[in-house]
Amino acid sequence: MAAEWNAYYKNEEEDEEQEEGEQSAGDYKNTGRDSLVFLVDACKEMFIKGEDGQPSNFDMTMQVVRSVYTSKIISSHRDLVALVFYGTEQSKNPRNSFKHVYVYHDLDEPGAKRVQDVDALRGDKGAQLAAETMGSGETSLGDALWCCANLYSDIKLRLSHKRLMIFTCRDEPHMGDSAKDRQARTKASDLKETGVIIDLMHLMKPGGFDVSPFFRDIVSPPEDESELGLQLEPCDKLEDLQKRVRSKEQKKRAMARLNLCLGEGINVAVGIYATAVTARKPGPIKLYRETNEPVRSKTRTFHTQTGSLLLPSEIKKAQTYGKKQIVMERDEVDAIKKFEDPGLVLIGFKPMERLKLHHHIRPAVFIYPEEGEVKGSACLFSALLTKCSERDVFALCRCVSRRNYPPRFLALVPQREQVDEGKVQITPPGFNGIFLPYADDLRTLDPPQCPSASQIQVDKMKEIVSKLRFKYRSDAFENPVIQQHYRNLEALALDMMAPEDTEDLIMPKVDQINHRLGPLVEEFKDLVYPANYNPESKPAAKRKTGQSWNLKSKSDFLYGAMECQCDKDEDAIAGVFVSFFGHPFLLHIEIPVPVEGTLHGQQPGDGKNCKAIGLVTGWKELSARSQEMEEVEKHRQQQQFD
Numbered sequence: 001m002a003a004e005w006n007a008y009y010k011n012e013e014e015d016e017e018q019e020e021g022e023q024s025a026g027d028y029k030n031t032g033r034d035s036l037v038f039l040v041d042a043c044k045e046m047f048i049k050g051e052d053g054q055p056s057n058f059d060m061t062m063q064v065v066r067s068v069y070t071s072k073i074i075s076s077h078r079d080l081v082a083l084v085f086y087g088t089e090q091s092k093n094p095r096n097s098f099k100h101v102y103v104y105h106d107l108d109e110p111g112a113k114r115v116q117d118v119d120a121l122r123g124d125k126g127a128q129l130a131a132e133t134m135g136s137g138e139t140s141l142g143d144a145l146w147c148c149a150n151l152y153s154d155i156k157l158r159l160s161h162k163r164l165m166i167f168t169c170r171d172e173p174h175m176g177d178s179a180k181d182r183q184a185r186t187k188a189s190d191l192k193e194t195g196v197i198i199d200l201m202h203l204m205k206p207g208g209f210d211v212s213p214f215f216r217d218i219v220s221p222p223e224d225e226s227e228l229g230l231q232l233e234p235c236d237k238l239e240d241l242q243k244r245v246r247s248k249e250q251k252k253r254a255m256a257r258l259n260l261c262l263g264e265g266i267n268v269a270v271g272i273y274a275t276a277v278t279a280r281k282p283g284p285i286k287l288y289r290e291t292n293e294p295v296r297s298k299t300r301t302f303h304t305q306t307g308s309l310l311l312p313s314e315i316k317k318a319q320t321y322g323k324k325q326i327v328m329e330r331d332e333v334d335a336i337k338k339f340e341d342p343g344l345v346l347i348g349f350k351p352m353e354r355l356k357l358h359h360h361i362r363p364a365v366f367i368y369p370e371e372g373e374v375k376g377s378a379c380l381f382s383a384l385l386t387k388c389s390e391r392d393v394f395a396l397c398r399c400v401s402r403r404n405y406p407p408r409f410l411a412l413v414p415q416r417e418q419v420d421e422g423k424v425q426i427t428p429p430g431f432n433g434i435f436l437p438y439a440d441d442l443r444t445l446d447p448p449q450c451p452s453a454s455q456i457q458v459d460k461m462k463e464i465v466s467k468l469r470f471k472y473r474s475d476a477f478e479n480p481v482i483q484q485h486y487r488n489l490e491a492l493a494l495d496m497m498a499p500e501d502t503e504d505l506i507m508p509k510v511d512q513i514n515h516r517l518g519p520l521v522e523e524f525k526d527l528v529y530p531a532n533y534n535p536e537s538k539p540a541a542k543r544k545t546g547q548s549w550n551l552k553s554k555s556d557f558l559y560g561a562m563e564c565q566c567d568k569d570e571d572a573i574a575g576v577f578v579s580f581f582g583h584p585f586l587l588h589i590e591i592p593v594p595v596e597g598t599l600h601g602q603q604p605g606d607g608k609n610c611k612a613i614g615l616v617t618g619w620k621e622l623s624a625r626s627q628e629m630e631e632v633e634k635h636r637q638q639q640q641f642d
Contacts, residue, residue: 032157032158032159032160032161033078033079033080033157033158033159033160034076034079034080034159034160034161034163035079035080035081035082035107035152035155035159035161035162035163036068036072036079036080036081036082036163036164036165037081037082037083037084037107037148037151037152037163037164037165038061038065038068038081038082038083038084038165038167039084039086039144039145039148039164039165039166039167040058040061040065040083040084040085040086040167040168041085041086041087041139041166041167041168041169041170041173042058042085042086042087042088042102042130042134042135042136043087043136043139043168043169043170043173044136045057045169045170045205046058046061046168046169046203047127047130047131050204055238056127057167057169057203057204057205058121058127058130059122059123059126059127060203060235060238060241061167061201061203061241062118062121062122062126063122063238063242064167064238064241064242064245065083065118066115066118066119066122067242067245068081068245069081069110069114069115069118070110070115070490072110073110073111073112073115073493074282074486077109077110078109079109079110080107080108080109080155080157080159081105081107081108081109081110081114082103082105082106082107082108082148082151083103083104083105083114083118084101084102084103084104084105084144084147084148084151085101085102085104085134086100086101086102086139086140086141086143086144087100087136087137087138087139087173088100088101088102088134088135088136088137089134089135089136089137090102090133090134090135090137092104093147093150094147094150094151094154097147097150098140098143098144098146098147099138099140099143100137100138100139100140100143101140101143101144101147102133102134103147103151104117105117106151107151107152107154107155111493112493112494115493115494116494119494139170139173139174139180140174140180140183140184141166141173141174141180141184141218142180142183142184142186142187143183145164145184145187145188145191146187148164148191148196149187149190149191149194149196152194152196161197162194162195162196162197163196163197163198163199164191164196164197164198164199165199165200165201165245166198166199166200166201166215166218166219167201167203168200168202168203169202169203169204169205169209170205171202171205171209171210171211171213171214171215172213172214173214174214181214184214184218185217185218188217188218192220196220197220198218198219198220199219199220200215200218200219201235201241201244201245202215202235203235203241204235253273254271254272254273254370255271255272255273255274255365255401256271256272256342256401256402257269257270257271257272257370257373258270258271258272258342258343258344258399258401259343259344259374260343260344260346260367260381260397261343261344261345261346262346262380262384263346266380267374268369268374268377268380268381268384269369269370269371269372269373269374269377270344270367270368270369270370270377270381271367271368271369271370272365272366272367272401272433273365273366273367273368274363274365274366275363275364275365275366275432276363276364276474277363279479279482280482281481281482281485301315316328316329317329317330317333334404337404338403338404339400339405339406339407340400340407341400341403342400342401342402342403342405343399343400344397344398344399344410345397345398345399346395346396346397347396347397347398347409348395348396349388349391349393349394349395349396350393350394350396350411351392351393352392352393352394352413355394355411355413355434358442359411359434359436359437360434361435361436361437361441362435364432364433364434364435365432365433365435366428366430366431366432366433367412367430367431367432367433368381368428368430369381369382382429385414385415385416385429385430385431388412388414388431389414389416394411394412394413394414394434395411395412395431396409396410396411396412397409397410397411397412398410399433408435408436409435409436409438410433410434410435410436411433411434411436412431412432412433412434413431413432413433413434414431415427415428415429415430415431415432416429417429453528454527456527457524457527457528460520460523460524460527461524463520464517464520464521464524467516467517467520468513468516468517476505477505477506478505480502480503480504480505480506483502484499484502487499487500487502
């Protein structure tokens with residue numbers, strides 16, 4: 001059955017718009033839910049506060065857990081999260097098979113109730129509640145890992161990513177007990193064989209934290225060369241701990257996996273990752289009124305004449321050309337739209353100075369090798385990255401990211417790895433893919449002709465700009481509208497009295513700006529504006545004279561006396577307040593001014609220099625109610641006479 005093109009191509013057009021605008025989540029190698037288990041040490045050392053009023057390691061851990069819970073609710077609410085304590089006096093786990101292991105939260109979706117439970121464990125009151133509920137006892141990390149393995153095995157859902165984070169400040173949890181150490185290593189190895197990634201978030205303790213004796217054999221090796229794996233320096237600040245957890249809680253997923261063709265028969269497997277995605281409010285979810293459950297919508301196509309259900313193979317696509325409808329199969333449409341198979345094709349190299357700032361038309365993507373797809377890709381990719389960086393050139397490629405997508409030119413800009421003082425990776429090695437514009441994307445603008453500034457004025461403005469410069473970081477500015485939106489949702493879900501205050505980071509800091517500039521602003525004003533000129537002041541509006549009339553009849557309304565003072569050779573608009581039977585009305589009358597500048601009682605239509613344009617309109621507005629007002633007035637007078 002033939003159908004209109006737009007009626008059946010909505011999804012494909014949306015995909016094309018999405019490709020031109022922002023990148024979607026991408027095609028994943030493994031589909032399913034992510035899972036994360038927090039395994040927290042509950043020993044007495046975790047509750048010792050730091051110097052100068054610093055929070056304890058346990059308090060910092062609970063703040064991080066709460067932050068992850070709330071971020072999961074916002075960004076990926078279908079992920080599974082669990083909270084388990086080990087080294088406790090009390091025991092609480094499935095079938096109570098393990099002593100000194102307390103499962104505070106099972107592996108399930110995060111919710112408002114769980115956030116409230118974690119909030120109850122924060123601060124001094126939280127430490128007291130933890131001591132009363134769980135306490136501190138013997139430690140067996142092997143039993144804790146075994147319990148976590150059971151949590152994973154009890155889940156019937158498909159999990160694409162399984163991660164376990166250990167929070168502790170003890171580098172020898174078993175105090176030299178070789179049997180317990182051996183059991184913990186065995187259980188950790190079993191977990192890693194089932195695909196669970198074990199990370200250590202070690203915290204500061206007196207004398208330092210040494211990972212070599214025990215935990216080096218517990219944690220998982222880095223997944224790829226971009227990760228540093230086990231970090232030697234412990235976390236002593238909340239910001240550092242949050243940064244480490246945030247960098248590992250999310251699985252790095254490629255938007256697409258393509259082959260980078262360097263020549264005939266030379267292919268390098270690479271993954272394309274999104275570096276920046278526009279943050280938006282989540283869309284509304286339709287709920288069933290009676291059960292409050294999400295409603296799933298299904299679309300089906302029926303024959304307009306017979307009413308029978310149409311199969312996808314029975315639906316054709318058509319486009320009208322020359323008043324004739326051309327019907328095409330879906331395969332024919334795909335063949336028309338197809339340019340080539342998805343992939344990256346190297347065209348050549350260009351010096352970095354050929355890449356201009358105005359070539360940036362959309363957020364860049366990050367390109368990194370996929371060793372699992374093609375063996376040897378990491379080695380060849382690293383060699384290409386090193387040579388491009390040494391020679392200060394970028395690689396020009398043709399990119400088709402997905403099937404039936406139009407080709408784009410991509411500039412691969414090399415980026416070397418950078419780490420901070422704590423050996424935490426700041427910038428990973430790889431190529432930044434800059435989407436280059438086509439010729440018709442560039443336009444020539446005709447700037448308006450304005451007076452040119454003098455060199456003295458330009459130099460003074462340069463001083464002002466240099467004073468206001470600062471190092472820009474995109475993550476330093478949050479969208480205040482979205483932040484307030486999520487604060488309101490959080491307050492509603494957690495039954496808070498009022499949402500937390502959000503700081504609008506995009507508002508200019510006026511006091512700091514004035515302190516930095518000092519007298520430069522006044523000096524610039526003296527160079528640009530004339531003396532005693534205030535650019536912020538507005539010219540005073542001319543006040544028009546207005547007369548207040550008390551009209552009793554139509555003749556009084558049309559030929560009432562009026563007087564208007566105004567400037568010479570200018571039209572005046574007089575605002576006239578009319579009292580008609582005690583009801584005020586405002587009329588606007590346009591009066592051309594005579595040579596003398598003063599107009600005395602002129603009558604409309606007497607041929608003199610006077611117009612009463614607003615009078616006719618005003619009379620029509622009044623006449624609609626005149627009869628009713630006259631009847632009311634007569635009735636009132638009759639009552640007074642009686």
